[in-house]
Amino acid sequence: MNANSMNRQSTQSTRLVRSLLMLGILGVLFAIPGYSQDSPAKAGKVERIKVHGKGLEGNLAGDSPDRDVSVYLPPSYQTDKKRRYPVIYFLHGFTDSDDKWYGFTKHWINLPAVVDKTLADGKSGEFIIVTPNAYNRYFGSMYSNSVTIGNWEDFVADELVAYVDKNYRTIPQAASRGLAGHSMGGYGTIRIGQKHPEIFSSLYLLSPCCMMPNVPNEQMAPRMEAVKTVADLEKADFGTKAMFASAASWSPNPTKAPFYLDLPVHEGQPQPMVTAKWTANAPLATLDQYINNIKQLHALAFDAGSKDATIAGTNKVLDAMLTNYSIPHTYEEYDGDHINRIGERIEQKMLPFFTKNLSTEMVKGGKKK
Template identity: 75%
Template sequence: MNFDCISSKPAAFVYLAISLAVFVASTIPALSQSAPVQPGTVERIKVHGKSLEGNLEGDSPDRDVSVYLPPSYKMDRNRRYPVVYFLHGFTDSDAQWYGFTKHWINLPEVIEKALAEGKGKEMIIVTPNAYTRYFGSMYSNSVTTGNWEDYVAKELVAYIDKNYRTIPQAASRGLAGHSMGGYGTIRIGQKHPEIFSSLYLLSPCCMTPNANAGRNPEAVARIEAVKTPADLEKADFGTKAAFASAAAWSPNPTNAPFYLDLPVQNGEPQPTVLAKWAANAPLAMIDQYISNIRQMKAIAFDAGDKDASIAASIKVLDGILTNYQIPHTYEEYEGNHINKIADRIEQKVLQFFTNNLAFEKGKR
């Protein structure tokens, strides 16, 4: 019996089927792999702040603002989008988060990775440049820094609503930030439920009164060694943070050249200044704003377990909100102050706002 004869037709059929499959896969890529997400666009604009005019630091009231527009924004001209206002940390700027200069996180890339993996919906992201003469505004109202709280909550939001296709309602606005930006998020957000409906705090700093301010001899010596703006430029991180905090929370319009009162003078702690600082700690003021916080659609906060003092402070925040029976999400994860922030934004923050912001006008 001729076995070659009876096997030749099946073999030819198999060969034809394989060839057809290869052809289809090569000519129709969408069948063999998911289509890549188109990139969004980033605009860096100037937004004038009347609230910032005349600040004693001498910072320009015309602020850089980075705006991320999602992939469909330029194509679908009738579509409107929710907006997340993202506040950067101390010594950072918007440029360091949006790839305009040396950066440790490229926020647009993080957003687009999340979109590609189906972990969020398209939204506009807005970050003002809060880098100041003293390396950070603390997002507070002060004659020395300017009224940053008002600038973010009122002027910036109004400008973005006027010039971009937003959904101009609180239900479609979120506020988030890292470190100093996390502090700004709770500080501003708890005062303005009529503007923002959802808050996410990433490793928020400065939540509790700093009991050690003005009491550490080495830190005091470094602070008191600063006599000129040039001295401050060369100072360590902690000293810079002390001056930024003083500019925001204990301004003094007659005390040149820095126009602030420090928590220490001639080696002695200054109780009045320390009291002003304590009054600006969110965990000290939160009970005043509980009725506002109850109006929020959603609140979330997290910190790395190696970021000890901040992890401890948000645990207190968790306890306060729990006592008031206010729903929220709290997580302590394995990490430090900066090493997993991009992952947290991709995996948690964008999904949080996708789940809680209104993507249509009139919805809550």
């Protein structure tokens, strides 16, 4: 055997040893549970179901009482069949819908993607997350009870919770239920949450709207009164639509077709009774009446962007009121506007908040201490 042949044989032997070593290393790696070449993050599953609302039947707006509901199931839900999970009920904002938040329709946020990322980064525990579609003839329900739009407050607090507990592996107790929402959904969170500490133990409000009565200004009043038909309302600006949604929710009128509501201005004149009704539905005006309920909550947090001036301002009032009553809570104003950092806030604040405060096991009396 000449020198060249010996060198080739030596090189081949070295390559073989290296290959065997590499295969051995890979064998060890692939034996590690959960390891793969790409190490993909586990993703949750999203279902879109229908839930019938008995209290939504016969609403004068003509909206269906069979509501779309998006449900996020965490990654282990499909494999760990005996495990039960805490639930976050998440309420979307005005002109939004559940499909926009859950990736069925392109939108400014994809909630399941945010949750999956937070789980992959180890910042959150696993939750079932439930969002009902509150988009209606008036572009949003305000999560309120009204003959015009149906009993949305009752639907969320009673009917939806009962359905989810019956059909999913939840931990059916207040200590394991959280309520959260953005904008109109933040309003719905404090509206419903302050009345039902026996159902929801922890609340997180993202940029909550409508905390104080939103009475129209002089420029808006003529635009509202110019709306005579459903087609007119469809073409109206955002503020005018919000006025009609508020009226449908808080000042319904079953004899006043086609919208079945009373506006806070009629023929250019303010309507004090309508304004009084709207005030009676403003959380900052009603909070004193629900202080004992709020004291029963396990945890309460809220935030808003500094550039979202009106909402940041009402948050400061809420902060001061809760502080005056010595109620523990967390309030934060961050550099942002109404929507530009909501995904980040959910990831870094809301989900860790519920991870800390929602119970992952049954507790005595259903309330976490």
